[in-house]
Every structure is written in C-alpha cells, then in structure tokens.
Amino acid sequence: MKKTVLVSGGAGYIGSHVTVELLQAGYEVVVADNMSNCDSTCFEGVRKITGRDDLKLNIVDFCDKARVEELFSEYKMDALIHFAAFKAVGESVADPLKYYGNNLESFVNVIGAAHRHGLHNILFSSSATVYGQVEDLPVTEKTPRLPATSPYGNTKQICEDILRDCTSAYKDIKGIALRYFNPIGAHPSALIGELPRGVPNNLVPFITQTAVGKRECLSIFGNDYPTPDGTCLRDYIDIVDLAKAHVAAVSRMLDGKMEADYEIFNVGTGRPVSVQELVDTFEKVNGLKLNCKIAPRRDGDVTAIWADTALAGEKLGWKATRELSDTLKSAWEWEKHIAGK
Ligand code: UFG
Numbered sequence: 001m002k003k004t005v006l007v008s009g010g011a012g013y014i015g016s017h018v019t020v021e022l023l024q025a026g027y028e029v030v031v032a033d034n035m036s037n038c039d040s041t042c043f044e045g046v047r048k049i050t051g052r053d054d055l056k057l058n059i060v061d062f063c064d065k066a067r068v069e070e071l072f073s074e075y076k077m078d079a080l081i082h083f084a085a086f087k088a089v090g091e092s093v094a095d096p097l098k099y100y101g102n103n104l105e106s107f108v109n110v111i112g113a114a115h116r117h118g119l120h121n122i123l124f125s126s127s128a129t130v131y132g133q134v135e136d137l138p139v140t141e142k143t144p145r146l147p148a149t150s151p152y153g154n155t156k157q158i159c160e161d162i163l164r165d166c167t168s169a170y171k172d173i174k175g176i177a178l179r180y181f182n183p184i185g186a187h188p189s190a191l192i193g194e195l196p197r198g199v200p201n202n203l204v205p206f207i208t209q210t211a212v213g214k215r216e217c218l219s220i221f222g223n224d225y226p227t228p229d230g231t232c233l234r235d236y237i238d239i240v241d242l243a244k245a246h247v248a249a250v251s252r253m254l255d256g257k258m259e260a261d262y263e264i265f266n267v268g269t270g271r272p273v274s275v276q277e278l279v280d281t282f283e284k285v286n287g288l289k290l291n292c293k294i295a296p297r298r299d300g301d302v303t304a305i306w307a308d309t310a311l312a313g314e315k316l317g318w319k320a321t322r323e324l325s326d327t328l329k330s331a332w333e334w335e336k337h338i339a340g341k
Helices: 013-024 041-050 065-074 089-094 096-117 151-169 203-212 239-254 275-286 310-316 324-339
Strands: 004-008 028-033 057-059 079-082 121-127 174-180 182-184 218-221 236-238 262-267 292-295
Touching: 004 013, 013 028, 013 041, 013 239, 028 041, 065 096, 079 096, 079 239, 089 096, 089 151, 096 121, 096 151, 121 151, 121 239, 151 174, 151 262, 174 239, 182 203, 182 239, 182 324, 203 218, 203 275, 203 324, 218 275, 236 239, 236 324, 239 262, 239 310, 262 310, 275 324
Parallel strands: 004 028, 004 079, 028 057, 079 121, 121 174, 174 262, 182 236, 218 292
Antiparallel strands: none
16 A cells, blocks of 8 residues: 655645655655745646656645645545645744744644644654854764744744654654755756746755756855855755655655654765855756856855755765756756756
C-alpha cells in the first residue's frame, strides 16, 4: 500500500519539486495550495514530468480551519510536508501582522487537524535564517539560534518551536525541521522552477531576469565585506537535491527510523560561494555577459553563512550532488522556458 504525503503549498517553487520527487519515489501525494503566490504553471509541470494527468490540485487556504478539516476528512494521509507560508523578508518587516497571521495560523491549523485525524509525521520547511549572523562557521544543527532579524525569520523560529512542543506534548506526533540554505535552480526538464511575482528579491531569479532582458542591471549588494572577494558568502543548494532531502526525511519518519520525537537537519552543500563567484559561474556556463554593477550593502544581509551537512549525511543518507554549474544552467533554461525562448 502506497503511503500518502500531504504537501501544503505544493504548487509553489519548492513544493512542486518535492511533489515530483515524492511521486517518483513511489509515494502518493495530496497537493494543496491556496495559489496566493503562484499560478498553475508549476503544478502543470509536475503533471507533465510525472505523467500524472490525474493528479489533483486541492485549493486550500490553511488559515481556513473548516477547509483544512474538510481536506483531512477527504483523504487518509500518512505524513505532512508544510510549505504553505509567505516568504519575503522585506515585506515581513513592512507588514509583520500579515506574516504572523498567515504563517503561524496556517501551521497551528494543519498540526491540529493532523493530530485529530491521526496523521503523526510532520515535516516543517525551516530556513538557515533561524541562525542569524553566527560567528562560528559552518553552522551545525547545535549552533544556537540568534534572535531573528525579520518577522519572516521569527515565524520560522516560532514554527520550529511549535513543532518541537507538539512532539513533546502529544506523544504520537513526530516532527522534522529541515533548515534550507539558499535553494536555487530548476528541474532539469525546465518544466518547473521559481516564478517570483514582481521584482525578484533573491539573487538567482534577478540574474536570470537580467540575462533575459526583463531587468536592466543586476546590483551586487556590497563588495566591501570581510570575505575573500568582498561579496557575501552563501550556501546555494540545488532545488532537486533539496527536494530529495525531503524524500529522505519522510522515509525516515515513515520507516520508524527517527531517534528522537523532533529532529533538525541542515540542508545545504557545505560549500560557501560568493555573490561574485555565482555571477561569474552563471556567465561562464551559459556563455553570457550580465549587465551588473556594485551597489551599497543591503540592509539585513549577513556577511556569510554556510552549512555543516554531516548530520544529514549520517542520518538521512543524503547529500547534495548537483554541481553549481549544472544548477545555474537549469536556472537559465527555466527562465528561457517561461520567456517562451
Ligand atoms: N544579492 C545581490 N543582488 C541581488 C539579490 C541578492 O547582490 O539583486 C546578494 C545578497 O546581498 C546576498 C546574496 O545575494 O548576499 C543572496 O541573497 P538572496 O536574497 O538570494 O538570499 P538571502 O541569503 O538573502 O536569503 C535567504 C533566503 C531567505 C531567508 C534569508 C535570511 O532566501 O528565505 O536568507 O537572510 F530569509
């Protein structure tokens, strides 16, 4: 009997890639999304990649308790991966109530429904943002979390705590938080990828939109940081590698392999890459020259952060495999695909 995984926010960037990997690994998936931050492009892409024309898109706002209840009554599900949340750092600073309201309420609702309906395995999509600017790099899962620097980051910390407390209070619930570093790239088919609304905040979508001519010039935010080339260091994780980490974590839960009721894993490559190195690599592998300039530092950016990935390697049997060059090629193929080129 196939195990069924509910993917909340399943039509979005990460959710759609995770849905593909779960289906290809032999799981059944219930995709649910309120489509507030995406259209159906990625969901249609998932259907094409997997040949699952019958896959249903359940329109669910996870803040709507009655609708969540209805979903749990309709399907018998074994695990939940919760993505449904707002994710723009700057917007969360400008409108914190939007973030606390949506990101916390939806998570509380879905855990409550899971608890009532006997779904015991919950995976939460957390972020490296919970670490803040730490001194000792790379960060391990034991590195203490510093106070969040944005309401968005705070919702990630609070949701981690909600999950931890629920696993400790309700003995039937098990939880895993995956702390993503910087997810980038697209599926090799170029049928699913990131579709930011408006001007992208993140580096790679801004690069690809500049390359395709949608943006005039890429700004590199600061080249006077205390790093080898003066630009910030991040750990860029390929989206398909990231998606596979979810399959490994879900299997760990469903196969009864967890060693504690609540576990945390970093999901990154373990390799710091500078903004300048990323831009240079993009240009080289795609044979392009980007229009770019050095701009002032961006408020709130940490100088450097990258993951220690030993725990995920040991316990999940997972590690990142895709080369940065291939990931950046996939990001460009996806941008061309959506531009119709
Ligand atoms: N950058 C530029 N120009 C741009 C966009 C970004 O130089 O146009 C630089 C940033 O300054 C940073 C690096 O590229 O040094 C990466 O920036 P992103 O916005 O792509 O990613 P962040 O590391 O800022 O964001 C990540 C996650 C968020 C999370 C945040 C916490 O994507 O979900 O870390 O700081 F909240």
